[in-house]
Amino acid sequence: MQVTNQLGDLHEVPTEQGKGNKYLLPFILVTLLFFLWGMAHNLDSILIPHLKKACQLNNRQSTLIDTAVFFAYFVMAIPAGMIIKKFGYKNSIVTGLLVFALGAFLFVPAANTRAYELFLFALFVIGCGLTILETSANPYAAILGPPESSSKRLNLAASFNGLAAMVAPVVGSLFILSGKNYTPEQMEAMPELERSAYLMSEASSVKLPYIVLGSVLLLVAVIFIFMKLPAMKPEHTEVEVKPGFFSVLKFSHLSWAVVAQFFYVGAQVCVTSFFIRMAEQGAGMDEKTAGYYLGIYGFLFMAGRFIGTFFLKYVKDHVLLSIYCVLSVILCAVAIYGSGIYVIYALGGIGFFMSIMFPTIFALGIVDLKSNTETGSSWLVMSIVGGAILPYGMGTLIDMKHDDIQAGYIIPLICFLIILYFGLFGYKVKTKAT
Template sequence: MKKAPLLTSKYVPTYVFVTSLFLLWGIAITMGDLLNRRFQTVLNVSLADSGLVQFSIFGAYFVMGIPAGMFMKRYGYKNGVILGLALYAIGAFMFYPAAEAQSFDFFRLALFILACGLATLETVAHPFSAALGHEDTSEQRINLSQTFNGVGAIIGPVLGSYIILRNVPTGDVTVDLAPVKYLYIAIGLVVTTVAVAFSFIKVPPLTSESSEDEGGSAGPKKGLFQHRHFIWAAIAQFFNVAAQGATWAFFINYAVKYIPDMTDEKAGYYFSFSMVLLLAGRAVGTFLMRFIKPNILLAIFAGANIVMCLIISQTWGWASFIALMMLNFFMSIMFPTIFGLGLRNLGEHKQRASSFIVMGVVGGAVFPPIMGKVADIDVAQSYLTPIICYAVILLFGLVFSKPKN
């Protein structure tokens, strides 16, 4: 039997634009962690309160998950993308008045609106990418798009470190926040340009090109919430993004406190390097899945991160700092693997299920403030708290990821 092509020529222009969305939200998500540090030093925000930056970003995913899915279903993928880009740009432009007001709460509002755009893009872009061709190669297209998300996660910290953290605070809040507002004006202009360009792209009709209906002619026999593996996938995704958000939020604090001669700017570059490890982990993990079942590999990586957290908490200098960076290597496959395992055997329920699993990203809003309370006392010991998250993911991989008829 002839293998289905990854992408046909008629879908190439649309796929290029959709894949660029993965790059854009990769930049924005990782930039939030550098803003976290800037707000601590310029606006005198505590570690616990700075965790509210992640609350604003990831909380938007919980708010927008279902509305974005409903909008996409009613108005189509293309309009869903344009809505997401518009919210992204509006939030970015709001950084200017937030900086002028010197208000942490105003910045959080701007981040929330920007992140509503990211949530919309993420809800739409995954099924959009999958729909641009044969269903048999849909996972390959999503993985290829997610590679550019990893590239964005590398660019974000490099750009943010150079512009946001490189400038030593002057004591004048207006001057100290200037790099932030000008960077986000530039981002807003880029996103607006992408939105306008995408509005002129003609999206070919998206028809099912699968060889057979996965759900069967009779459709799924059970309701969505009767599928235990889907429910546990949403729970596992909550804890996965909770661990991710918390790990990234206090990365720079850990580096500056426990590594000699480390500055905010240098720590930002190491954070960027840890994103290279995330990209490498995704490549290695994808290769290993040819030989190891995805749920087993997920459990192995979760177990590895439990060990990394224990090493980090011991403050063994560079050994612990390397373990901190390696968290990204092992968390690399978690989001897409949990997503994929949760959608197995759901048939016509897949679209709704995607919205709920995306809503699990709210874990990144809930957990960083909690970890921040511990970090205010001891940054190193705060890295013991994500062990709870990785234990849940390990349990999902070993026990609750298998669909039951």
């Protein structure tokens, strides 16, 4: 028997025990993709303080790392949706993996030349690959099973994105961060040859992790090439008129989801990008210790995903989203006005409560879009550009406040208030495109 799910794609619903197992292996493979792009994003949190040091940047310049990655989402979201429509989910995933791998390998010439512009280009290429992957994998994970459990399934897959949030900072702290920090006065007093050798050593430490990451991506791409995946194609019994790219925003819940996703991604990137600087300045930690605490933050983020997925069995997704937003606002206030280790505890708590927001907003945003799912997904992925814009604003604010990192956390606080509105009101399906 076949039924049409809330995304408008057809599933084969098992009529006998064990029939649905054909979705298990594809779901595992797609879940692996969530882990891999989680590694890329969470290594950025290490790169920001690291390249700030290696390339001698200010706070605003260092956030261009986020801008390079997330601006790629904005540029590639529409082409990614077109790729999916023309070539299908599987070929789109393989394309995303190959582009992602290319960006990772570009870190080698960037490190060899210590050229910040080349680092940014490599990150932009990575962002293009991630856009194709996320535009493909998010809706594909949502439709690999019964429609009524799509939100829980998407949160489960995204939990492994949370696992990467724990693993990546540990990997980055071990292989990228040196623990050597010098004041501007010390750098100025350092002999030129010693200074150049130090900066080149700092830049070169990124090569091994990104070579390994690129190699793994190539291997996974080969697996996907030879793996047979279920084809999920819309087969509607009634003729449905598709709205254009902008007309699909007549779905009011999609429009609000795009806004909420913009501010969510901006908030998440703001929190993680300045975590290490916050730990150094607010709690007096050294660079490596701060990196390991970022790993603990990642563990809490991952735990929040798993625990949130469990709670979604008993609590409506928009209700849980709203509760988590309220708690995140409170914790942001603690991060701004608190002191010492309590600031780090607050950031860890924010990580826990942020954890379900992206997949929950995504799932709520594509409800009842039917054959417009790909277009809606493209809009939701485009909204990830919030991660390019808001951290840059936060870095600018911090520089204006004379390097006061805590003052910058007013930005994510405002973001959570906007997401709260979506969880309370904006998620409701009111207007359907015709």
